[in-house]
Amino acid sequence: MADVVTYDRDGDIAVITVDNPPVNALSLPVRQGLAAAFAQFEADSKAKAAVLICAGRTFIAGADITEFDKPIEEPWLPKVVAQMEACSKIIVAAIHGTALGGGFETAMACHYRCAVPTAKVGLPEVLLGLLAGATGTQRLPRLIGVKDALDVMISGAPMPADVAHKRGAIDEIIEGELLDGAKAYARRLLSEGALPRRISEIVIDPASLPDGFFADYRKDMARATRGFFAPEQIVKCVEAAVSQPYSESVLREIELFMECMASTHSKAQRHLFFADREISKIPDVPKDTPVRTLETVAIVGGGTMGGGIAMNFVNVGIPVLLKEVNQEALDRGLKIIRGNYEVVVKKGRMTEAQLEKHMSMITGTLDYDALADVDIVIEAVFENMALKKEIFATLDRVCKPGAILASNTSTLDIDEIAASTKRPQDVIGLHFFAPANVMTLLEIVRGEKTAKDVIATSMAMAKTIRKVAVLVGCCFGFVANRMFFPYIRESQLMILEGVAPERIDQVAFDWGMAMGPNGVSDLSGLDVLEKVRNEWIDRPDDRVFFRMITKLVEQGRLGQKSGAGIYKYEGRNAVADPAVAALAKAEAKALGVAQIDINDEEIIERLFYSMINEGALILEEGIALRPSDIDVVYANGYGMARYRGGPMCYADTVGLKNVRDAMLKYRKRYGDLYWTPAPLLEQLADDGKTFDQWSRERA
Numbered sequence: 001m002a003d004v005v006t007y008d009r010d011g012d013i014a015v016i017t018v019d020n021p022p023v024n025a026l027s028l029p030v031r032q033g034l035a036a037a038f039a040q041f042e043a044d045s046k047a048k049a050a051v052l053i054c055a056g057r058t059f060i061a062g063a064d065i066t067e068f069d070k071p072i073e074e075p076w077l078p079k080v081v082a083q084m085e086a087c088s089k090i091i092v093a094a095i096h097g098t099a100l101g102g103g104f105e106t107a108m109a110c111h112y113r114c115a116v117p118t119a120k121v122g123l124p125e126v127l128l129g130l131l132a133g134a135t136g137t138q139r140l141p142r143l144i145g146v147k148d149a150l151d152v153m154i155s156g157a158p159m160p161a162d163v164a165h166k167r168g169a170i171d172e173i174i175e176g177e178l179l180d181g182a183k184a185y186a187r188r189l190l191s192e193g194a195l196p197r198r199i200s201e202i203v204i205d206p207a208s209l210p211d212g213f214f215a216d217y218r219k220d221m222a223r224a225t226r227g228f229f230a231p232e233q234i235v236k237c238v239e240a241a242v243s244q245p246y247s248e249s250v251l252r253e254i255e256l257f258m259e260c261m262a263s264t265h266s267k268a269q270r271h272l273f274f275a276d277r278e279i280s281k282i283p284d285v286p287k288d289t290p291v292r293t294l295e296t297v298a299i300v301g302g303g304t305m306g307g308g309i310a311m312n313f314v315n316v317g318i319p320v321l322l323k324e325v326n327q328e329a330l331d332r333g334l335k336i337i338r339g340n341y342e343v344v345v346k347k348g349r350m351t352e353a354q355l356e357k358h359m360s361m362i363t364g365t366l367d368y369d370a371l372a373d374v375d376i377v378i379e380a381v382f383e384n385m386a387l388k389k390e391i392f393a394t395l396d397r398v399c400k401p402g403a404i405l406a407s408n409t410s411t412l413d414i415d416e417i418a419a420s421t422k423r424p425q426d427v428i429g430l431h432f433f434a435p436a437n438v439m440t441l442l443e444i445v446r447g448e449k450t451a452k453d454v455i456a457t458s459m460a461m462a463k464t465i466r467k468v469a470v471l472v473g474c475c476f477g478f479v480a481n482r483m484f485f486p487y488i489r490e491s492q493l494m495i496l497e498g499v500a501p502e503r504i505d506q507v508a509f510d511w512g513m514a515m516g517p518n519g520v521s522d523l524s525g526l527d528v529l530e531k532v533r534n535e536w537i538d539r540p541d542d543r544v545f546f547r548m549i550t551k552l553v554e555q556g557r558l559g560q561k562s563g564a565g566i567y568k569y570e571g572r573n574a575v576a577d578p579a580v581a582a583l584a585k586a587e588a589k590a591l592g593v594a595q596i597d598i599n600d601e602e603i604i605e606r607l608f609y610s611m612i613n614e615g616a617l618i619l620e621e622g623i624a625l626r627p628s629d630i631d632v633v634y635a636n637g638y639g640m641a642r643y644r645g646g647p648m649c650y651a652d653t654v655g656l657k658n659v660r661d662a663m664l665k666y667r668k669r670y671g672d673l674y675w676t677p678a679p680l681l682e683q684l685a686d687d688g689k690t691f692d693q694w695s696r697e698r699a
């Protein structure tokens with residue numbers, strides 16, 4: 001293996017280069033190489049200063065995350081950065097790309113830092129459920145101040161070079177070629193008699209912070225960091241940086257770093273880091289599959305979904321043709337889009353001029369013939385199979401050969417839709433999540449006959465419009481909704497059994513959902529759920545199934561949009577409604593549903609294990625490529641806290657034997673219909689394996 005760290009000297013300037021593609025992660029050979037190179041630098045009497053630079057597309061982007069579940073091997077990073085900082089001669093970090101985590105910690109161990117204008121630096125460990133455990137929590141507050149350092153570490157957001165420069169994290173912006181610029185900067189420092197500047201020697205004056213600073217900071221961050229373990233540990237590290245000498249507080253950092261590393265939260269968040277990258281790897285659609293041109297887009301249906309979808313394209317500069325059935329519907333659709341943009345203008349994130357420019361990129365039409373030359377059509381009308389088939393037959397007739405014909409259906413059979421055309425190979429599902437202009441998740445639904453280049457084109461399109469795209473197979477509800485049905489079903493049944501909807505939602509919220517099942521149902525619209533239930537031809541033969549929703553819809557209680565659903569609404573504020581409790585009691589009596597005491601643990605088991613079991617069935621049927629794809633769906637589409645890692649990762653955390661045994665407990669009470677463990681779950685539980693191990697063995 002070529003040397004990942006090399007030592008050269010240009011006159012009196014040592015040049016130490018890291019070359020460890022793809023992101024110069026600080027794997028063991030890199031740490032060993034750095035330790036050796038800086039020892040060589042210290043001993044090299046001809047070298048008066050050193051430049052640390054990286055080959056490839058970026059400066060060191062962090063510790064090697066793939067090493068985290070293995071025993072730490074010496075030299076570990078805190079030791080390497082201590083050795084660098086202790087050098088008696090100056091070291092200049094030359095930064096390009098993204099110096100993140102351990103990479104930025106390494107740069108902070110250098111005595112000076114320079115960077116190209118496009119560089120970014122930061123400590124995003126919190127996104128992995130960690131903290132900057134190689135002195136980052138101790139150096140950054142000393143370098144840029146306590147408040148700015150906490151903001152960087154709690155948000156995980158990188159600082160662009162100009163911001164870092166303004167805050168003193170970067171000393172010099174290099175406009176030209178980085179290495180030349182960095183060497184010239186090092187020579188200038190030498191000519192100025194600059195000495196090694198050690199951040200660890202900076203003392204933070206506690207009096208420089210307002211009274212109650214940390215208590216206030218904790219209050220301010222509470223909402224954004226709800227339930228996460230690492231943010232509080234970061235605050236504790238910074239408190240130590242203020243109140244203790246560096247030699248002690250750096251030990252506190254190591255202690256809290258190890259606690260984060262051992263947490264289920266970090267394992268879950270690291271799981272999702274790799275899962276987010278796995279989704280683009282499709283076994284039978286190679287990375288180099290050619291993609292079709294996608295320059296013109298048409299959307300059929302300008303309702304809430306169609307309007308939101310249109311915005312995704314307009315926001316990245318792609319004009320849209322919006323087709324509606326009549327002028328009134330078209331005007332209403334355009335009004336929805338304008339209204340959405342006006343919200344953005346009000347938040348100061350867009351100017352009026354930009355709003356008008358965006359709106360000018362949307363052309364309305366009532367005529368299918370106007371779609372003759374578009375590269376892709378996305379149908380976004382309401383969930384009715386007959387109507388969709390009629391639309392696709394028309395599109396088949398008017399659209400040019402090679403145009404991609406996509407449906408935004410959230411549950412219906414793509415193969416049946418494709419069969420209404422003569423070009424099933426060009427038909428695909430693009431399931432956006434409401435609100436389509438906000439939610440990042442996109443389920444790409446491949447039909448039996450969908451061509452591979454149509455899949456590749458759709459995946460590339462998703463990246464262009466900044467969506468997290470997961471390829472799924474065809475079944476009722478695909479992955480996301482199919483697993484959401486049991487979750488809603490169990491919530492509905494527990495309401496009939498006497499559990500207050502607000503208590504179910506609170507338990508789900510405290511577990512880590514952005515909103516409980518009942519709040520979400522009211523948000524989506526109970527009538528929408530009722531329509532889906534009616535379209536679900538082979539739904540469970542169960543009188544209780546979604547009974548409360550059916551009765552509420554009959555009463556015109558459609559959810560938030562009608563001011564009442566499972567809750568009643570004072571504005572957007574959901575309030576428990578005694579009428580719903582009474583309705584539940586009456587329906588339970590009529591259906592013979594027993595009233596039972598249910599503890600919080602059971603609420604969690606019934607909500608999430610039913611979802612997990614459906615996920616296991618989905619994997620067996622090949623509807624999802626891997627368990628981690630399902631996890632990405634739930635982390636991006638349903639606001640499931642990233643510290644849970646997604647439903648399948650959560651199941652692995654709980655233990656599949658425990659999930660299976662709980663299911664058998666509920667099967668005794670409720671029978672086979674819903675609580676028969678999926679064969680895959682049974683098998684893995686018996687073998688003492690996880691979904692993750694099963695997935696790796698199949699890869």
Ligand code: T1G
Pocket residue numbers: 022023025061062063064065066077098100101102103105124125128130131132133134136274277278
């Ligand atoms: N370790 C190992 N592999 C990594 C990696 C890392 N830190 N970062 C990226 N990769 C892999 C990634 O899996 C993918 O692999 C390939 O590189 C390209 O990544 C001690 C403890 C740098 C902004 O959190 O944010 O330092 O799929 O597709 O979109 O205090 O990668 O090709 O096989 O994302 O151009 C802190 C994580 C670590 C940065 C580039 N650092 N990485 O984005 O490419 S913890 C991070 C990123 C730490 C210290 C602590 C991004 C990127 P494959 P990519 P990209």
